[in-house]
Amino acid sequence: MDPNRKQNADQARQAYIRQRAERQGARNDLALAEFPDAIAGDADGLLPVSALSAPIKVKVPDWRINNPPPGLSDELVLEWRLPDDPVYSPLWSQQFTHPISEAFPLLQSIDPRYFNGREGTFQFRYGVRSWNSGQFDYSPDQPVTLDRTPPYGAEDPPAVVPIPPVVDTQLDADGGIWLSVPDFVEDKREFVKVAVVWSDTVPPADQPIVPDIVQLLALDNRVFIGRALIERFASGDHYVAYELFDKAGNRSRPSRVQTVQVARGPLPVNLRSPVVPLASDGLIDLADARLGVTVEIPAFDAYHPDDDVIVRWGSALLTPKRVGEGFPPFPVVVPLSWAHLRDEYTNAPDTQSVPVTYLVRRGTTPFPLPAGDGITVDVNLAYPGPVNPDEPDPINGRLPPLVVTGDSGTPNHLTPADAGKNATASLTLYDPPGAGEVITVYWNGVPLADSRTLDGSETAGDLVEFNVLWSEIEAGQSGVVPVFYSISHADFVNEQRSKETLVQVEAVPVELPAPTFPDLSDPGSGNLLLNCQSLRKRAADAAIGYRVAVPASAYLVPGESAKLRWVLLEADQTTEVSGSELAATLTIPAGAETNGLPWFVQPYADYILPAHTDTANGWGYAKVTYKLTVNNKEEESKFELKIVGLQDLDAPGQTCDLTAIPEIP
Incomplete structure (x- = not known):
């Protein structure tokens, strides 16, 4: 054999081996994926925050180096490593059967569930398990950065560096x-x-x-x-x-x-005298202190939102209040704490005049109210009786409670056997009692005729009794009646009182007043009745009907239930019009004991119009009642019958024209 030929053949075989190795090596060095939405040129693969509300797009390049046998499959997997996790997590995978019909680069995406609420730099890679391999080859790590946090995070950035006056x-x-x-x-x-x-x-x-x-x-x-x-x-x-x-x-x-x-804009000028609204009656007392005393600063010229107002109450400087904190900024309302109010009152039991003024501070420069524009406020916080640990609350929880008994002898319970008879309110005298102190008992908010003025001979623990007249019990009505006492004195402006004793009163017959109709009409006969002019349209839902009012009474207890019933009657005032009954159970709202309970009877066609269409005479009566639970017993109200006449000769159908009904909230 020709030695040169042998050498050339060996070289060719070596070249082939090297080429195959190079191809295999290239197969293991997969090209990087592309993130189309990433900011161009960013070394960390930063994505704009606007792209984080949708799946993250990924383009995977063609990994094939030859044409594999048909029917065999490659597997593609997308993975990344979370910033705080050394282990890669799979994001997506799919088998691709040869010949692969999808166009390259393959457009895939990362589901938001993998990155919602997260940020930082993730290390992304994709892997391919070839048709002829049991192992994955992976692309090099490449960063993908998610940034959701703006400069300063959730905080307000500080203001720009202070700028000298511009001239x-x-x-x-x-x-x-x-x-x-x-x-x-x-x-x-x-x-x-x-x-x-x-x-x-x-x-x-x-x-x-x-x-x-x-x-x-x-x-x-x-x-x-x-x-x-x-x-x-x-x-x-x-x-x-x-x-x-x-x-x-x-x-x-x-x-x-x-x-x-x-150009040196104007500084604060035209400061005006402060105002203490609760002193408009000439005095700040304990009731005012409990409500919360404030000092109001009227508007002044050339104010700055960052100006601080500092009120001086007596010798005490109150917490600065920034003008720009409120909207609108004026008046600037500066609260006076109980501690400041109490500490500056040093003249008990007499009234004390306290000077009040203020200054406006811009930066560190004060602009005081002119001395002659300050005011004085009279204050009296003294009260008779034992020290109240809960001041300025007028209720002293340490005062002994009242005990009420009737002939039946049951404490704080007047039974039907006590009807028509006086009762007794007993008090174990507090410590220490003082001469001149007046003890007044209140029954359901009304002072009893029987009161006591201490003469100084009394000692703590003495039993003091008050006569409760039957007329006073009757006026307080039935149910749970609050009873308490106050301590006053001629030398004191303020008084204090005990906690309430709740007395169960069953001795007074329960009489619930009849419901009323706020929109009754007088057709000229002097008889008030319900007609077309009495109708109202509710703005919230355009429902048309009649308004009913349950009168205010102590029996309307907030949170309890009231059962109401409306029905139409024939002219005989006895026979109910079939289908006209409307029943409702309402939860009694706060304030009903003084404001009453409203009810709206609707829809018109079902419960009101039948007075015209379904009665023998073309008119009828409205009857409304309500039931309340009093003393664990359901009581029914009185009622007044009102004529319901809906005839209108000028309207279509000769009954109410519903196109121009007055609206109510």
Whole structure:
């Protein structure tokens, strides 16, 4: 054999082996996937935040190096490693049977469930298990970065660095001013954009700004504001705010507002005297203290939203209140704590005059109210009787309670056997009792005729009894009746009182007043009745009907139930009109004991119109009753019958025209 030929053959075989190895090696070095939505050129594969509300698109390149036998399959898997997990997690996989019909690169996606609420840099790869292999070959790791956090996160960025007053000489020399955004930490800082608003009004809080400038933020954090922007507004206080946008497009919250004085705008002037609304009657007492005393500062000129108002009550400086905290800003309402009010009252039991003034502080510079414009407020917080640990609450929980008994002898329970008879309210005297103290017992909020004035001979623990007249019991009605006593004194402005004793009163017959109709009409005969003019349309649902009112009474207990019934009667005032009965169970709302309970009878066609169409005479009577549970027994109200006449000769069908009914809420 020719030695040269043998050598050439060996070289050819070696070249083939090398080529096959190179091909196999290339097979194991899969090309990187492509993320179409990633920000071009970003080394970390950063995705814009706008792309995170949908599946993340991935393009996988063609991994095939030959044409495999038909019918055999490759398997493709997408994986990534979470920022805090060293192990790759599968995202998606699929078998591809040869010949593969899908176009390359293959467009796949990562489901949002794998990245909702997460951020950071993920290491992504895809793997292929070839038709002739039992193992996966993987592409190199490539970063995919999700960023959901704007600069400063959920916090408001600080205001721009304070700017010295802007004057014309500066504008003439520089053509504008430079403002500086406080330094902050942010990845890819060089790509951060800034949006700035310059205005003569304070930008609305918690709303994105409407910017005058949007640009990349220079690395020195400075932004130039041209003269034209500044001179849009008159001299005075101007306001600057900004927002930051990171490379992913996350938008920061609006910054805190910085105030800039332009041409030395006017400082706070025309300060007016403070007002203490609860002192309008000439005195701050315990009842006022319990409600909450405030000092109001009227509007003054050239105010600044960041101005602080500091009230001086006597010798105490109250907590500063920022003008811009309220909306509208004036009056500035400054609360006076009980501790300040109490500590400045040192003249018990007499009334004490307390001086009240204030100052406005802009930055660290005070602008005090002129001395002659301060006011004085009379205060008296003294009260007779034992010390109340719950002051300023007038109810002293340590006062012994009253005990009420009737002839039946059951404590705090007047049974039917006690009807028509007086009862006794007994008190074990508190410690210490004082001469001149007046003890007044209240039965269902009304003072009893029998009271006691202590003469100084009494001692703690003495039994004091009060006569409760039957007329007073009867006036207080049946049910659970609150009973308490107060302690007053001629030398004291204030009084205190005990906790309520709840007395079960069954001795008074229960009489529930009849329901009324607020919209009765007088056709001229002097007889009030229900007619077409009595109808009302409810605005919420356009329902047409009649209004009914259950009168206010102590029996209307909030949270309890009231059962109401409406029915139409024939002219004989006895026979019910078939199908006209309407029943409802209402939960009694708060305030019903003083405001009553409203009810709306509807729909018109079902429960009102039958008075015209289904009665023998073409008119009838309305009967409304209600039932309440009193003393664990269901009681029914009285009722008044009202004529229901719906005849209208001028209307279609000669009954009510429903096109112009007055509306109610």
